[in-house]
Amino acid sequence: MSMFSRSPWILHYDGSSCNGCDIEVLACLTPLYDVERFGVVNTGNPKHADIFLVTGSVNERNIDIIQNLYGQMPDPKVVVAVGACACSGGIFARAYNIQGGIDKVIPVDVYVPGCAARPESIIDGVVQGIAALEEKRKKRAS
């Protein structure tokens, strides 16, 4: 697949998620789904990452953290919002400390629905993220 000409490295941050999506993100790395086969690596370092996977929504406290992590990632970069909370606030949209989806603070390229998002759909979201990344790369080159 030409899409996988480079290994996309992923940075995961848990906004204010219930853990459901986070453990599904981790499950993608483990033997049943094992995305590392395709060179997708979960890194803890924003400077090494191409794709920013965010679970959970934005609250007062994590706005700065999310912006900071996004700012530290080198261009071109892609943001994938995983789960209903990251897309729109989800079931917690009515909670007082929740401001809404991740797109309130950083530009989001791919939205992955589901509560909790299934590993299959997270992988699909990452694959779409890779396509968006290639797109951005081409734009930069031209």
Next chain:
Amino acid sequence: MKRTVIPFGPQHPVLPEPIVLDLILEDERVVDAVPTIGYIHRGLEMMVERVEYTEMGFVVERICGICSFMHGMGYCLSLETIMNVEVPDRAKWLRLIWAEISRIQSHLLWLGLGADAFGFENLFMHCWRMREEILDIFEKTTGGRVIHSVNRIGGVKRDVSDAELAAILVRLEELGKAFKKTASVFATDPSIAHRLVGVGVLSPEDALSTASVGPMARASGLATDTRLGGANLYDQIDFQPVVETAGDCLARVAVRLREVEQSIGIIRQAIDKMPKGEGLPLENRPRGNPAGEAFTRLEQPRGEVVYYVKANGTKYLERFRARTPTFANIPAMIQLVKGCELADVPNIILTIDPCISCTER
């Protein structure tokens, strides 16, 4: 000596969730740790004012995606107490079985994360491979992998046929056999012992004075287990709390290793004792709005959880409160981190099995 402050978190490779510890170091030794929380605070408890009590159960379930089943169960139990609902027998047994399956799930998840924290990635993968089997059982019986939404006020939403239960038991026992091999790695591998033995020792006195709960307290020799109270049919189950006495990181691992096997045993007894047959009643739905208050205690994988619900006769509850096990274990964790070496901090933090989204809601 020169003091250094190292911020640990909120985004840290060892933690899937954000919490901040400002570690104050003298050379390599941690002399103090200041926790800062609030990164996952959603304001879930206050949502009772905006979400009807019938729907709130689904919100409560999302306190945490790892112990989601038990949170839903605790909320429903509280309202059943307030509304004087008698839950059908089969529903009670199904709840007990699902609760124990979720304990196995949570412990396997944690054992994997723990292995990852001390750098044994292979073991992490093995634990999570086994955990997928459990998630498969959950998906077949409830429809969801991590969020199940099978609890209703008055019972459960789905039945599991007797044949299916028997198949689940066979599957769990196979898993138990495979797990023995993995458990022996945790127990005997010298590199694991090197990282965990004698690290982060919590004495029984300290466990008591910091009010630790769950595996944390049991690893320090305290035989506390909310299930011993006998509520929710546990009085019909023959089991003893798993207790270790060393109080170090390895003891906390050992407690969870043995609890996986214990839970399989409990599920075996439950399947044996529950009423059999098709079409048995599962739900006794209450009418009207609740009025009154209730406390509910449950033994979650991480320890005792307490729910308080106050209802005022309207469809919105007046107060909902959950005291989660991680919150109870944080004082002990801070105490353990003081005096340890910097390289041991991830292990100590992980062996309390922190669930930040439970803690902050």
